[in-house]
Amino acid sequence: MIGIIIFTITALLLGTLLVLTDNHFKKEDNKIDENLPGYNCGVCGFGSCAGMKEAILEDPDNYKRCKLLKDSKAIEYFESLKDKGFTLVEVLAIIIILGLIAVITMPKINDSINNSRKNISGVSALSYVKNIEKTILDKKINGEKIELNGIYTINQAGNIYDFHTEIILDYSGEKPSGGQLTFINNDLQSACIVINGYAVTLLKNEITSIEKGNCDEYLQA
Numbered sequence: 001m002i003g004i005i006i007f008t009i010t011a012l013l014l015g016t017l018l019v020l021t022d023n024h025f026k027k028e029d030n031k032i033d034e035n036l037p038g039y040n041c042g043v044c045g046f047g048s049c050a051g052m053k054e055a056i057l058e059d060p061d062n063y064k065r066c067k068l069l070k071d072s073k074a075i076e077y078f079e080s081l082k083d084k085g086f087t088l089v090e091v092l093a094i095i096i097i098l099g100l101i102a103v104i105t106m107p108k109i110n111d112s113i114n115n116s117r118k119n120i121s122g123v124s125a126l127s128y129v130k131n132i133e134k135t136i137l138d139k140k141i142n143g144e145k146i147e148l149n150g151i152y153t154i155n156q157a158g159n160i161y162d163f164h165t166e167i168i169l170d171y172s173g174e175k176p177s178g179g180q181l182t183f184i185n186n187d188l189q190s191a192c193i194v195i196n197g198y199a200v201t202l203l204k205n206e207i208t209s210i211e212k213g214n215c216d217e218y219l220q221a
Contacts, residue, residue, distance in 0.1 A: 032056055035074035036066065043067050056081070114212075117196055122210050124174040125193040125200035129181075131171045132160065136186050148183035154193065179215050192218035 032053045040048040044065040046055050055062040060081035063069060069078075139146045152160040152167070158175030160167045179193040191202045192215035201209045201218055 031077065035071070035077050037068045039068055041068065118198055118210050118212075120174075121196040121198035122200055122207050124195050125176070125191075125202065126205070126207065127173050128158075128171065128176060128193060128195070129188060129191065129202065129205060131169055131173070132167070132181075132188070135167065135169055146186070148186045150183065152181045152183065154179040154181070180219060 033049070036049045036052060038049055040050075042048060044052050044055075044062075044067070046052045046062075046065070052062065052066060055065075056078065060078055063075070063078035063081075069075065136146055136148065146167075148167070150162055152162050154160055154176045155166075156177065158171060159169050160181060174195060176193045176195045179191065179195075179199075181191040181193075182189045188202070188204060190204075193200045193202070194214055197212060199209075199211050199213050199215045199218065200207060201211075201215075
């Protein structure tokens, strides 16, 4: 999602640059027409004043190839174009470079974002398991009988249950959307916890893998 936002912002910046550039060169188009002699003699080597205009937009120094240009104000104007910023070729080069940067960096940005999400999912899964252990301990302290043995499923509320009992967890962190845990005498043996779109598998309290998707492979094992 963030990658799409970055791509959209880059596209908007490029679009804005193109619009501003287009407006700038349209204004210069008119001024160049006004300052060229307009004889369309072709002596400059560009075939006509229209060809000369395109050449000037690419490189203002090209005005010097017009042998009929004698007006001092026109010459002063063409000289001033050198200090007015980027030429058309330079602007196009900048746009191409920005586009290439976006193409090169987008996959790396996406990879970085996905790795962060993956690591956060692992931390959240461990935190969830710690909360289950705390819940078991709290119930024992309060004199409640609790004995987790067998396979427990994580429901949509983030609680765990088997065929007989649902254990309500007081958990404020990122809740799993599904998964399964195996206990023997209240001790976690293994688990697969789906959180943030990642399936986090554990052996005891150690993460063994974090893969995008669900726990299908774990459940089939």
